[in-house]
Amino acid sequence: MASAASLPIEAPPVLGADDALSELAAMVADDLAACNRVIVAHMQSEVELIPRLAAHLVAAGGKRIRPILTLASARLCGYGGGQRHVNLAACVEFIHTATLLHDDVVDGSQLRRGLASANAVFGNQASVLVGDFLFSRSFQLMTADGSLHVLRILSDAAATIAEGEVLQLVTQNDLSTVEDRYLAVIQGKTAALFAAACRVGAVVANRPETEEMALADYGTAIGMAFQLVDDALDYAADQRTLGKTVGDDFREGKITLPVLAAFHAGSPEDQAFWRRTIEDSAQTDEDLEHALALMARTGAIETTLRRAEGFAARAKAALAIFPQGSVRWGLEAVADFTVRRGR
Amino acid sequence: MASAASLPIEAPPVLGADDALSELAAMVADDLAACNRVIVAHMQSEVELIPRLAAHLVAAGGKRIRPILTLASARLCGYGGGQRHVNLAACVEFIHTATLLHDDVVDGSQLRRGLASANAVFGNQASVLVGDFLFSRSFQLMTADGSLHVLRILSDAAATIAEGEVLQLVTQNDLSTVEDRYLAVIQGKTAALFAAACRVGAVVANRPETEEMALADYGTAIGMAFQLVDDALDYAADQRTLGKTVGDDFREGKITLPVLAAFHAGSPEDQAFWRRTIEDSAQTDEDLEHALALMARTGAIETTLRRAEGFAARAKAALAIFPQGSVRWGLEAVADFTVRRGR
Numbered sequence: 031m032a033s034a035a036s037l038p039i040e041a042p043p044v045l046g047a048d049d050a051l052s053e054l055a056a057m058v059a060d061d062l063a064a065c066n067r068v069i070v071a072h073m074q075s076e077v078e079l080i081p082r083l084a085a086h087l088v089a090a091g092g093k094r095i096r097p098i099l100t101l102a103s104a105r106l107c108g109y110g111g112g113q114r115h116v117n118l119a120a121c122v123e124f125i126h127t128a129t130l131l132h133d134d135v136v137d138g139s140q141l142r143r144g145l146a147s148a149n150a151v152f153g154n155q156a157s158v159l160v161g162d163f164l165f166s167r168s169f170q171l172m173t174a175d176g177s178l179h180v181l182r183i184l185s186d187a188a189a190t191i192a193e194g195e196v197l198q199l200v201t202q203n204d205l206s207t208v209e210d211r212y213l214a215v216i217q218g219k220t221a222a223l224f225a226a227a228c229r230v231g232a233v234v235a236n237r238p239e240t241e242e243m244a245l246a247d248y249g250t251a252i253g254m255a256f257q258l259v260d261d262a263l264d265y266a267a268d269q270r271t272l273g274k275t276v277g278d279d280f281r282e283g284k285i286t287l288p289v290l291a292a293f294h295a296g297s298p299e300d301q302a303f304w305r306r307t308i309e310d311s312a313q314t315d316e317d318l319e320h321a322l323a324l325m326a327r328t329g330a331i332e333t334t335l336r337r338a339e340g341f342a343a344r345a346k347a348a349l350a351i352f353p354q355g356s357v358r359w360g361l362e363a364v365a366d367f368t369v370r371r372g373r
Numbered sequence: 374m375a376s377a378a379s380l381p382i383e384a385p386p387v388l389g390a391d392d393a394l395s396e397l398a399a400m401v402a403d404d405l406a407a408c409n410r411v412i413v414a415h416m417q418s419e420v421e422l423i424p425r426l427a428a429h430l431v432a433a434g435g436k437r438i439r440p441i442l443t444l445a446s447a448r449l450c451g452y453g454g455g456q457r458h459v460n461l462a463a464c465v466e467f468i469h470t471a472t473l474l475h476d477d478v479v480d481g482s483q484l485r486r487g488l489a490s491a492n493a494v495f496g497n498q499a500s501v502l503v504g505d506f507l508f509s510r511s512f513q514l515m516t517a518d519g520s521l522h523v524l525r526i527l528s529d530a531a532a533t534i535a536e537g538e539v540l541q542l543v544t545q546n547d548l549s550t551v552e553d554r555y556l557a558v559i560q561g562k563t564a565a566l567f568a569a570a571c572r573v574g575a576v577v578a579n580r581p582e583t584e585e586m587a588l589a590d591y592g593t594a595i596g597m598a599f600q601l602v603d604d605a606l607d608y609a610a611d612q613r614t615l616g617k618t619v620g621d622d623f624r625e626g627k628i629t630l631p632v633l634a635a636f637h638a639g640s641p642e643d644q645a646f647w648r649r650t651i652e653d654s655a656q657t658d659e660d661l662e663h664a665l666a667l668m669a670r671t672g673a674i675e676t677t678l679r680r681a682e683g684f685a686a687r688a689k690a691a692l693a694i695f696p697q698g699s700v701r702w703g704l705e706a707v708a709d710f711t712v713r714r715g716r
Contacts, residue, residue: 163535185512192506
């Protein structure tokens with residue numbers, strides 16, 4: 031990363047070729063390329079603002095972690111001879127993209143993956159409506175796939191995501207939120223789609239329910255770890271690596287584990303600081319620096335990352351029923367990678 | 374309506390018991406009551422803001438025109454012995470409710486059906502997310518119904534709605550919009566769901582494609598008439614009957630047929646007025662009054678209502694292949710009613 035300092039701040043985060051996600055992506059490279067073609071083909075519309083706005087997000091270079099997980103899970107389960115996993119990986123990415131568009135509107139975010147967010151460029155109105163379009167497209171693709179089982183998994187996940195997002199909204203600015211409620215938020219807003227993405231891989235391969243549920247468990251755990259690390263990075267990473275504005279969660283008064291941990295481990299004076307900044311949203315320019323210092327002193331980031339490590343271990347354990355091999359090892363490595371990017 | 378003047382402005386519009394929609398609703402009263410129960414049951418969530426916000430819209434007393442059309446279409450097609458039409462009518466209403474929530478955010482509307490809009494009460498963030506939840510719920514219900522044919526019809530409709538809404542957004546403030554493009558907007562944002570709502574009635578009854586498409590044609594035409602009249606009412610009705618703020622479309626610079634008709638039939642001076650108010654969004658308090666006067670002088674409302682009458686006639690003609698009887702007459706009367714509320 032020696033040359034990283036010279037990168038413009040708008041550059042998307044660059045993943046080293048040696049990281050676990052890139053290795054897993056390489057194992058399913060042809061399928062991932064096919065998935066990208068399905069995504070581009072299905073974001074087309076005669077209403078040209080739709081592909082233009084959608085392309086803005088696609089061009090911003092998401093890591094495609096969810097579709098990679100669908101493709102790798104299908105591979106792990108021995109699926110072959112069809113394109114169902116490719117189409118369903120695209121469905122998963124469309125649902126994810128739709129929620130990103132709506133999240134950025136809800137949060138008023140100006141940056142996404144190091145680029146101006148879609149709502150910053152095209153406005154909130156277009157982001158809401160194109161999100162709805164991509165969400166609908168996802169269900170059109172699922173319907174074309176024709177499996178009611180898959181439709182149930184992904185429509186359940188979509189409802190759970192929305193519930194998680196609403197729960198996050200109602201816990202905002204509320205320091206009395208208990209950790210279980212925070213975990214319920216990230217289970218809904220993040221882990222549910224990771225779980226569905228992985229589970230679908232077993233469904234297309236017609237594997238027994240034990241394997242389906244093992245992959246769902248893997249996805250849930252990896253999703254929890256992923257979000258915990260994301261929440262830690264919001265207080266730890268610099269803007270360039272993070273690809274979003276540092277301190278966004280702080281400024282929004284979002285209740286995440288780093289905040290809860292720092293609050294509960296803090297002195298009465300610290301707690302007054304958190305109440306003023308998070309509950310009363312009365313922040314000055316220096317407050318973020320002080321928040322980071324309090325996190326360092328209370329070990330709140332460390333607490334969060336340890337929790338993430340626990341979920342990563344659970345993710346790997348869930349794969350134990352599958353035969354050893356490069357895809358299983360690749361999925362295990364992604365679990366470790368998820369946590370490592372926070373270290 | 375003699376006593377209407379004493380109603381508070383917040384009262385939802387009251388339909389006379391003698392209007393055609395109420396009569397059709399009465400023909401399917403038991404099914405409609407069952408549909409309302411399905412709606413209430415499926416808007417529940419452990420996240421209590423969700424049912425609270427959803428109930429706000431339900432309590433605001435929508436006319437339920439779309440689910441009534443689904444139930445009546447199923448009846449017209451001789452469907453009996455099951456609850457599929459009831460569940461799918463609820464799906465249609467959920468899709469409609471989700472789009473209402475998002476529309477009000479996009480338009481910044483403060484009133485809906487004579488009550489404060491959900492975004493005015495609960496905020497834009499909650500409205501976006503609860504809209505997503507209801508949309509997901511709709512697909513969960515469809516999946517439980519189990520017909521891929523129905524899923525295709527409704528997921529196609531959902532994508533078309535979003536496209537229509539985006540097209541409306543890009544034509545906003547643009548007086549060079551041609552009438553065909555305006556018709557494409559209302560076909561997408563309104564008529565597509567009316568068409569799907571009716572068509573589904575034939576699908577559950579296992580009727581041949583000719584009947585399915587006849588009901589789709591009826592629904593499309595009635596949806597076009599409905600939206601044309603709505604757009605006329607925005608320049609013609611008083612706030613109490615309309616149940617929304619009069620002149621909303623004008624203030625937003627929305628391109629509707631009344632505006633296009635008044636613009637094209639206007640003098641150079643009139644056209645300058647429309648350019649300033651609609652294209653440049655430079656409006657003063659007196660401009661709405663002047664806009665209404667120009668509409669009266671150019672016959673723009675009359676032009677719009679005549680177009681709506683044409684669609685109502687088309688709607689009735691589409692029903693010709695069905696046997697005479699109270700349900701068919703009821704559906705025909707609804708087509709007339711749709712236009713009459715604009716007269």
